Amino acid sequence: MLSIIVCATLTLSKESAMLTNDTRKPVSRLETWRVAVRPFAYSGSAMPVILGTAVAYYAGFPPRGLGFVLTLVGVLCFHTAANLLNDCFDYRRGLDTEVNPGSGAIVRGWLTPGQVYRAALLFLAAGVLCGLVLVRMAGWTVLALGALGTVLVVGYTRAGLCFKYAGLGDFAIFMAFGVLPVFGAFWVQARTFAWPPVLWSLPLVSYTVGILHANNWRDLRSDRPRGCRTVAGALGERGSAVYYGVLMLGPFALVGAYVLIGLARPSLVAAPLPVLGAFLALPAAVRLTRARRAKHPQLFAMLDARTAQVDLLFGALLSAAFVLARLTDG
Numbered sequence: 001m002l003s004i005i006v007c008a009t010l011t012l013s014k015e016s017a018m019l020t021n022d023t024r025k026p027v028s029r030l031e032t033w034r035v036a037v038r039p040f041a042y043s044g045s046a047m048p049v050i051l052g053t054a055v056a057y058y059a060g061f062p063p064r065g066l067g068f069v070l071t072l073v074g075v076l077c078f079h080t081a082a083n084l085l086n087d088c089f090d091y092r093r094g095l096d097t098e099v100n101p102g103s104g105a106i107v108r109g110w111l112t113p114g115q116v117y118r119a120a121l122l123f124l125a126a127g128v129l130c131g132l133v134l135v136r137m138a139g140w141t142v143l144a145l146g147a148l149g150t151v152l153v154v155g156y157t158r159a160g161l162c163f164k165y166a167g168l169g170d171f172a173i174f175m176a177f178g179v180l181p182v183f184g185a186f187w188v189q190a191r192t193f194a195w196p197p198v199l200w201s202l203p204l205v206s207y208t209v210g211i212l213h214a215n216n217w218r219d220l221r222s223d224r225p226r227g228c229r230t231v232a233g234a235l236g237e238r239g240s241a242v243y244y245g246v247l248m249l250g251p252f253a254l255v256g257a258y259v260l261i262g263l264a265r266p267s268l269v270a271a272p273l274p275v276l277g278a279f280l281a282l283p284a285a286v287r288l289t290r291a292r293r294a295k296h297p298q299l300f301a302m303l304d305a306r307t308a309q310v311d312l313l314f315g316a317l318l319s320a321a322f323v324l325a326r327l328t329d330g
Contacts, residue, residue, distance in 0.1 A: 036087065036105040036116060037080045040305045044177050044208035045079035046072060047315030051204055052185025054322040055197050058272065059190060067137055067188040074130030074146075075181050077123045078153050082176075084120035086157040086164070088113050093228075124154075138188045145184045152176035167229040173212050178205025196270045199258065203251035203278075204318065207311035210247035214303035217244060218293075241292065248285040248307070251314060252278070272325030281314040 049072045057063055091106045091113055105111040131146040152172045156163045163172040182201035186194065216223065216232035217240040224233050232240045255271075255278050262271030288306055291299045299306065 032105050032110045033119075035108065036084060036111055036119070038083045041083070041211055041308050042076060042079065043308050043312035043315060044173075044211055045075045045181065047204060047311060047319070048178060048181035048201065048208075049075050049185040050319045051200060051315055051322075052182040052197050053189055054319040055182075055200055055270075056186045056189035058270065058322040058326045059194065059196065060326075061190040064189050067134065068185070070130045070134050070137075071181075071185050071188050074127045074134065075184075077127035077130065078149060079177070081120045081123040081127065082153045082156060084116050084123065085154070088116045088120065089157045089162075124150075134188060138191060141187055142184065145180050145187070149176050149180050149184075152180075164230070165228050167231065167234060169216070170209050170212060170231050174205055174209055177208045178202070199269060200318070203254040204311075204315050206247050206251045206254075207307060207314060210244060210307045211304050211311060213240070213244055213247060214307045217241075218300060218303060237293070245289045248289050248310070249282075252282055252285070255279070255318075272321065272329075274321035274324045274328075275318060277321050278314055278317040280317055281310055284310050284313060 049068070053063070053068050053071075087106050106113055106116055128146075128150070131142065134142045135146075152163070153176055156169060156172045156176070163169050179198060179201045182204065183197045186197035213232060216230040220230070220232045220237065220240065223230055231243065235243055255275055258269045258271040259273065259276060262269045288299075288303065288310060290296075291303055291306075293300050
């Protein structure tokens with residue numbers, strides 16, 4: 001787990017440093033595709049899998065290494081496909097016309113829509129393959145979860161009617177990169193239904209939705225005229241700031257509430273005291289809630305990547321807490 005977190009941290013740092021507002025020629029094909037797949041947001045899919053596995057370990061289930069690896073790789077493949085499809089269809093709809101720090105390689109002129117679309121299909125196929133192996137290992141529940149996740153990922157930004165343009169993007173991401181992967185990772189390890197992974201997915205997925213909202217908030221002025229209805233567009237500038245604040249600080253309120261409930265009624269919520277270590281991410285979250293378009297243009301332009309960094313830190317602390325609690329209890 002530690003090596004995964006370290007690699008993800010390095011990826012986020014490189015990505016944040018690399019993305020700029022220019023269309024300079026990339027130094028390599030690797031750089032081109034790194035911009036296209038946007039690995040700075042991988043924390044949004046990797047951390048749910050790690051957290052679900054950690055919750056299962058805390059619940060007393062021995063780790064299943066192969067199941068963990070296949071789940072992680074499969075979810076990352078679906079996430080990559082979602083990023084690529086989003087760039088491809090947004091460009092074809094005329095939504096992405098200007099280069100910004102979070103834009104992909106198409107609008108920069110580095111790749112064609114056809115190249116990105118074909119790459120997305122390859123990643124989808126790889127994710128489905130991982131899922132089929134997991135179905136054989138862990139049963140048909142995995143197939144149901146994977147099928148629902150695929151519908152959400154593909155439906156998020158498909159041609160024609162899609163979740164993103166119907167104002168349902170936040171809900172789709174909430175399910176596809178929150179509840180489903182946390183519970184799915186737990187199921188692969190435990191092979192049983194339980195509430196803890198669902199409950200603990202809520203504080204973590206708040207940051208995943210925060211990554212999306214930061215992007216939509218930044219693009220609010222360009223999305224509206226092109227018919228893209230997002231939560232940011234519905235809330236406006238001031239409402240988006242409030243919503244972002246709730247997404248960034250709400251997880252700490254949830255963690256605190258879970259701990260209090262767990263102390264009073266341990267049978268209701270499994271909340272070991274080490275989870276309070278997640279509050280170490282609070283200062284970073286508070287700093288980002290102060291970002292505004294006019295006052296902090298540079299930070300605001302990179303708000304999605306900065307949110308992903310807090311997502312990684314919060315998720316790592318939370319996951320480590322469950323592992324530590326199991327080790328110290330046993």
